[in-house]
Amino acid sequence: MRAKRHRAHGLHRAERIWRDGADPVDLWIELLHGNQLEPLAMLAYTVAQDFEDDQFTLGRPPREDIEKLYGLQVHELAVFGSLEERALVQTRRGNTVLVEGDAFFLPDMRATHYRREHVKTTIAIDVIDPNARRLGYFHHSGYHLLHGDDYDGVLGTSTAHDAASTGATGTTQGQALFPHVEFVKRARESLGGTPLAEASADLLCAHLLRRPMHNPISRWRSAFPAHVETMLERGEAYARPYASHVMRQLGGNFELLAHYLEWMREQGFDIPVTTHVGARAIASEAMALQCRLARALANGQADLCDASFDIMEAAYERVVPTLAAIVC
Structure with a gap:
């Protein structure tokens, strides 16, 4: 998997004033960099930040900018059957799956939330090995691997298996709702x-x-x-x-x-x-x-x-x- 060869982008290796900036843009920086694309080009949106009376606008690169610069489209992924099945289909196509996950199951959050508290955060999954119960994902300022119980926690596989044994579906009362999921696919070649x-x-x-x-x-x-x-x-x-x-x-x-x-x-x-x-x-x-x-x-x-x-x-x-x- 990618973790052995992925090296964080210079923005995440150099000394920074704000080590943790905005989670969505940090994720995109590493996702683009991991695909040999220049993430600095997408940062034009930062000039439009506003004050919203109780907070500043969250830094998030617009989808339209991502497509114009890199030829990548972001689409919502309908989840049925199980999240594992849908994510596996997309990653086998070479697409990346953006999942609103739980930091409780993310080993890279070991210093803060891992196995301590449940906090929502988005990860970008690009490789899944269901037999070994392992997956590779971009998150914050790097690329990481997880396996075992963390795999089940992120993809909800234990819940899905329980539902399958009782004939339940993702919308049945008593079953946890699926998280918001998107996928990134290449529509054309990136500019350079x-x-x-x-x-x-x-x-x-x-x-x-x-x-x-x-x-x-x-x-x-x-x-x-x-x-x-x-x-x-x-x-x-x-x-x-x-x-x-x-x-x-x-x-x-x-x-x-x-x-x-x-x-x-x-x-x-x-x-x-x-x-x-x-x-x-x-x-x-x-x-x-x-x-x-x-x-x-x-x-x-x-x-x-x-x-x-x-x-x-x-x-x-x-x-x-x-x-x-x-x-x-």
């Missing part, structure tokens, strides 16, 4: 070299036309005092997921944007260095704000982190509006 970079530049322009009408960091700043009060009232159980969906989403997104802009410069596009620097400043300061806020909350204080917001607001203006003025 200059055509890939030019197509990515077109996508950058398209996403800049979708950019927020107002600085999303300024909008977050306006809502932040009320958010801090809520965190003080509800404690760490609320503050931890808040940090994940706000600071991590913002910082991880702009760190990827910084890498993308640097890649575009390497492809010969006249992208100002100030945009790359500004995107990285947002990523770095979002981390600083997270740490500063955590200390304040631990002491029961309402720190509004004005210095961090000053830096990030100004940096955003040097990045997205500047790119829009140049590219579109």
Whole structure:
């Protein structure tokens, strides 16, 4: 299987400000890289991130971008009979199956959720060996293998076998519902070299036309005092997921944007260095704000982190509006 020869993409091997960015894009980075494709080209969408009043938009590469750049189509997979059967059909066709799985059964989550708690996460399965009860999958920043009870847990094979013995189906009362499943198939050859970079530049322009009408960091700043009060009232159980969906989403997104802009410069596009620097400043300061806020909350204080917001607001203006003025 692939695990012995797969080496994580440079984005996941280099030192990062946000080691764990957005799960969907991290998965796609490794899935594309594992198929000898350049994932940096898909990151144009990062310029369109917005603040949604209580969180930042989750970083997820649009399906249309994936198809335009790499010739890959993503389709929903109808599951009947068993998930194992449907996934086996697709992987034998050379397709990859995207499964909303349970981190409880994923060995690569050993440091956090594996065999500890049930948390939803998406994996990309490309190889299944039903006889050995093994499968290979992309997840987060790498490629991994699992087997045995973990195989049964991810694919629900024990549940499927129990249902078969009683004549039950996937929609029968008392049977667990199938997870959301998609599959990735190749519709045409991927672009490469200059055509890939030019197509990515077109996508950058398209996403800049979708950019927020107002600085999303300024909008977050306006809502932040009320958010801090809520965190003080509800404690760490609320503050931890808040940090994940706000600071991590913002910082991880702009760190990827910084890498993308640097890649575009390497492809010969006249992208100002100030945009790359500004995107990285947002990523770095979002981390600083997270740490500063955590200390304040631990002491029961309402720190509004004005210095961090000053830096990030100004940096955003040097990045997205500047790119829009140049590219579109």
